[in-house]
Amino acid sequence: MHCAIIASVKLQLTKDKAIELRLPRGAGAKSASDITGVELFSSDPGGCPAVRLVFRKKAWHLAAAAKVKAPDGELPACWEDTPRQPSWELPRDFLSPHAALAVNSAMGAFAQSTADAVVQEMATGVASVSEASAEEKSDSGKKRFGIKRAPGAPPAKPGAAPAAPARRPPFPAAGEAVSENGRRFVVRPMAEDGFHLCASLPEFQTLWLSRLLPEGRRPTASSIQVAESALMASVLLQPEFRERDGNALAVFVTRNAVFFAGYRRGEPVLWRRCPSVGGSLAMRAAMRRTLGLDEELVDSVLDEALIDPRPALEPFVRPVLAQLELALAYLAGKHGLKFERALLMGLGAGAAHWATYAEESLHLRLVSPNPFEGLVRDRRVEVDGAEGYLVALGAAIAGAEVSL
Amino acid sequence: MKSSSVHLNLLKSSELLSSSPVRLRVMLPVGATLACAGLALWWGILFTQLVLAKTQAQAIEDDLAAKNKAHAEAIQKRDLARELKLQLEQLEGYRAGVRAVGAPLAKLAEVIPLRVQLKELSFTPLRAQVLQPPGAKAPLFGPTENVETQKLVIAGLTTKETPVVSLMESLEDGFEALVTSERKINSFKQDSAEADGRRLLSFEVEYTMPARRFAK
Amino acid sequence: MNGGVFQNMAPNARRSFVVTAVLGTVAAVLYLFCVQPGEAQLLRERRRLSDLQDRQARTNSDLKSSGTVKKDLDDLESALAPYRAAMLVPLLESYAMRAKSLLDPLALGAGLEEVGYSDEPFRALPLPKPMPRQLHTRAAVRVTAKGSYQQAVSFLLRLEREYPLVSLQRLDIAAVQGSPAAQSVTFVLEWPAKGGLTRK
Numbered sequence: 001m002h003c004a005i006i007a008s009v010k011l012q013l014t015k016d017k018a019i020e021l022r023l024p025r026g027a028g029a030k031s032a033s034d035i036t037g038v039e040l041f042s043s044d045p046g047g048c049p050a051v052r053l054v055f056r057k058k059a060w061h062l063a064a065a066a067k068v069k070a071p072d073g074e075l076p077a078c079w080e081d082t083p084r085q086p087s088w089e090l091p092r093d094f095l096s097p098h099a100a101l102a103v104n105s106a107m108g109a110f111a112q113s114t115a116d117a118v119v120q121e122m123a124t125g126v127a128s129v130s131e132a133s134a135e136e137k138s139d140s141g142k143k144r145f146g147i148k149r150a151p152g153a154p155p156a157k158p159g160a161a162p163a164a165p166a167r168r169p170p171f172p173a174a175g176e177a178v179s180e181n182g183r184r185f186v187v188r189p190m191a192e193d194g195f196h197l198c199a200s201l202p203e204f205q206t207l208w209l210s211r212l213l214p215e216g217r218r219p220t221a222s223s224i225q226v227a228e229s230a231l232m233a234s235v236l237l238q239p240e241f242r243e244r245d246g247n248a249l250a251v252f253v254t255r256n257a258v259f260f261a262g263y264r265r266g267e268p269v270l271w272r273r274c275p276s277v278g279g280s281l282a283m284r285a286a287m288r289r290t291l292g293l294d295e296e297l298v299d300s301v302l303d304e305a306l307i308d309p310r311p312a313l314e315p316f317v318r319p320v321l322a323q324l325e326l327a328l329a330y331l332a333g334k335h336g337l338k339f340e341r342a343l344l345m346g347l348g349a350g351a352a353h354w355a356t357y358a359e360e361s362l363h364l365r366l367v368s369p370n371p372f373e374g375l376v377r378d379r380r381v382e383v384d385g386a387e388g389y390l391v392a393l394g395a396a397i398a399g400a401e402v403s404l
Numbered sequence: 405m406k407s408s409s410v411h412l413n414l415l416k417s418s419e420l421l422s423s424s425p426v427r428l429r430v431m432l433p434v435g436a437t438l439a440c441a442g443l444a445l446w447w448g449i450l451f452t453q454l455v456l457a458k459t460q461a462q463a464i465e466d467d468l469a470a471k472n473k474a475h476a477e478a479i480q481k482r483d484l485a486r487e488l489k490l491q492l493e494q495l496e497g498y499r500a501g502v503r504a505v506g507a508p509l510a511k512l513a514e515v516i517p518l519r520v521q522l523k524e525l526s527f528t529p530l531r532a533q534v535l536q537p538p539g540a541k542a543p544l545f546g547p548t549e550n551v552e553t554q555k556l557v558i559a560g561l562t563t564k565e566t567p568v569v570s571l572m573e574s575l576e577d578g579f580e581a582l583v584t585s586e587r588k589i590n591s592f593k594q595d596s597a598e599a600d601g602r603r604l605l606s607f608e609v610e611y612t613m614p615a616r617r618f619a620k
Numbered sequence: 621m622n623g624g625v626f627q628n629m630a631p632n633a634r635r636s637f638v639v640t641a642v643l644g645t646v647a648a649v650l651y652l653f654c655v656q657p658g659e660a661q662l663l664r665e666r667r668r669l670s671d672l673q674d675r676q677a678r679t680n681s682d683l684k685s686s687g688t689v690k691k692d693l694d695d696l697e698s699a700l701a702p703y704r705a706a707m708l709v710p711l712l713e714s715y716a717m718r719a720k721s722l723l724d725p726l727a728l729g730a731g732l733e734e735v736g737y738s739d740e741p742f743r744a745l746p747l748p749k750p751m752p753r754q755l756h757t758r759a760a761v762r763v764t765a766k767g768s769y770q771q772a773v774s775f776l777l778r779l780e781r782e783y784p785l786v787s788l789q790r791l792d793i794a795a796v797q798g799s800p801a802a803q804s805v806t807f808v809l810e811w812p813a814k815g816g817l818t819r820k
Binding site: 110175177185186199206207210211215217218219221222224225226229232236268398401 | 412
């Protein structure tokens with residue numbers, strides 16, 4: 001039997017038959033005021049970044065931040081892997097009532113799409129087309145994020161529908177997770193007319209994740225998000241964001257990609273992956289290759305002025321800035337949003353150089369606030385490498401339904 | 405807070421799990437276990453109480469067996485005492501009804517006037533005891549009343565009335581054991597006997613005697 | 621709930637159901653075959669114990685008072701002794717004969733002549749409550765004689781002195797025609813005597 005803690009009690013009599021008793025919406029229906037955000041399968045060698053946010057005294061507090069031991073086992077790659085269900089316990093500091101899980105999955109998708117594209121995805125059960133996912137799938141045979149490829153399973157090709165669906169599924173209601181053709185979808189409208197944010201994961205992965213945190217113990221999963229959608233929410237508590245009434249342009253640098261996100265009055269108007277550009281791992285590889293550095297020296301070169309990293313860094317950053325310029329133009333033209341500043345999140349070492357290059361080429365000031373700015377940090381919380389917690393933070397903020 | 409447009413939650417509400425350890429599929433077996441444990445404990449307590457009660461009962465039975473002879477004797481003596489007490493009560497009732505009239509009868513001889521000649525002195529007979537009243541299924545063991553009354557009849561001859569009156573006056577004092585104050589002159593008439601050439605008068609006086617009360 | 625529903629249950633729910641069902645059965649068996657009979661047996665045993673305790677209390681009380689009872693018995697025997705001594709017991713199955721044996725010396729001493737004895741109907745004594753087993757009665761004997769008034773009274777006085785528990789039920793002194801000195805005297809005398817038994 002499963003019990004909904006928010007709106008209703010569902011009694012699962014058999015696998016196929018269930019009855020639902022609606023409960024009056026009470027305190028459980030409000031957003032969580034004590035939530036843990038976790039980034040799963042991030043390939044961070046330190047573990048799974050996790051943060052705990054607690055809303056008290058009219059402010060969000062960072063109650064805990066640490067890299068926790070990953071669950072035993074791997075994200076299943078097919079239905080047959082699903083029964084191997086580990087049970088995961090979080091450390092004591094993260095035993096909030098709710099947990100928002102943001103997962104890095106090669107089979108996951110998050111994109112800005114039109115309604116037709118969304119329906120098409122749902123009908124075919126194919127992940128949405130994105131250049132990054134196409135690139136990932138071209139690296140067939142590699143083990144990424146601990147996910148084993150199902151033997152003989154061909155990667156989905158962009159635009160290729162395996163078979164014409166028998167029916168056209170209805171466009172789902174905003175925020176309501178639906179299952180179609182083996183995938184779980186959820187859409188939200190953007191402030192951009194006609195566009196929606198669509199996130200999806202294979203159904204078996206979603207079910208696996210929903211049972212990862214066992215019933216009867218804190219926390220239990222109240223939210224499962226694709227890592228990129230969590231990223232998008234990670235700036236909502238930034239003072240820079242709030243001071244500008246939720247009008248912001250953000251550049252998210254992850255280990256494997258760079259994303260642009262635009263917001264108008266707190267609502268998303270743009271989400272785009274920077275094409276043909278890798279993330280911070282690629283940047284560091286370029287640094288090592290070009291400057292002949294060992295990995296241990298890359299951070300010090302990026303942070304100190306002894307060696308100019310421009311020969312290695314600028315070629316990497318230039319395409320990003322070009323796309324950034326396009327994004328600026330788009331936002332100004334379509335939404336009347338003119339930005340002189342933008343948020344650069346998740347980079348860490350090298351952010352100052354990026355800011356210099358952006359200032360030079362775009363007259364755009366890139367600011368790199370601490371991801372935990374806007375939160376009241378509890379006394380005992382000490383965090384190194386805050387940029388590594390961006391996805392976990394975003395998951396918690398989104399799971400708490402924080403808005404402007 | 406409004407619902408955020410940046411929260412794309414792939415978890416359905418039906419998949420939400422409760423963090424509370426209180427779940428029906430846990431509480432039912434727990435409840436059933438507690439019920440079993442409670443019943444087992446209850447049975448254990450009953451068993452212990454039963455053993456205790458049996459032990460106590462056995463101890464009492466042993467004690468009674470040891471005291472049986474002495475108790476029987478004590479009961480016998482108690483019953484005998486009751487019996488003797490009742491017998492004594494009846495006999496003391498008899499003693500209370502004993503009539504001893506020798507002394508007043510002796511004194512009577514002294515107070516008889518010269519001119520009175522007693523012809524008869526008698527107690528009236530007692531009524532027969534009816535120990536089976538009409539309608540009774542079995543005879544009674546004793547009378548329902550404990551009082552008997554009789555009359556003393558004094559009959560004689562005299563020359564005139566005065567000696568009889570004198571006799572009756574004499575019997576008013578000092579003869580309480582023999583007569584009460586209740587008297588009746590049954591007859592006073594001329595008799596056929598003569599003395600000194602005169603016809604004598606016969607009299608009969610009936611006195612109520614003191615009641616015999618056969619009660620302590 | 622049919623087998624199909626049970627088969628389709630989630631494993632946790634199925635396990636929970638089975639465990640609950642088993643434990644519920646065990647609980648029912650415990651109650652029906654252990655607890656309920658145990659209660660009934662305990663109730664019976666407690667009643668028996670209570671009865672035994674009452675008996676023991678009575679026994680102890682009786683034994684405790686046995687000393688007092690012995691003293692009471694002794695006192696009663698002493699009190700009954702004069703009555704027993706005074707009781708008229710038949711001689712050769714005749715109460716009149718016994719009376720004769722007792723009263724002839726007195727009659728002779730008083731000067732009465734032609735003394736005759738005959739049985740009179742006994743009269744029952746009133747009953748104490750409760751009734752004793754052994755009843756006593758008023759044994760009556762008629763004594764006839766010839767003598768003077770003074771001799772009759774003398775006899776009575778001797779009788780009262782010698783046998784204080786003998787009672788004068790009736791007296792009849794009548795003059796005899798042609799014999800002024802001698803009267804016809806009739807006494808009906810009562811003695812205490814043993815009566816019947818009220819129960820075996």
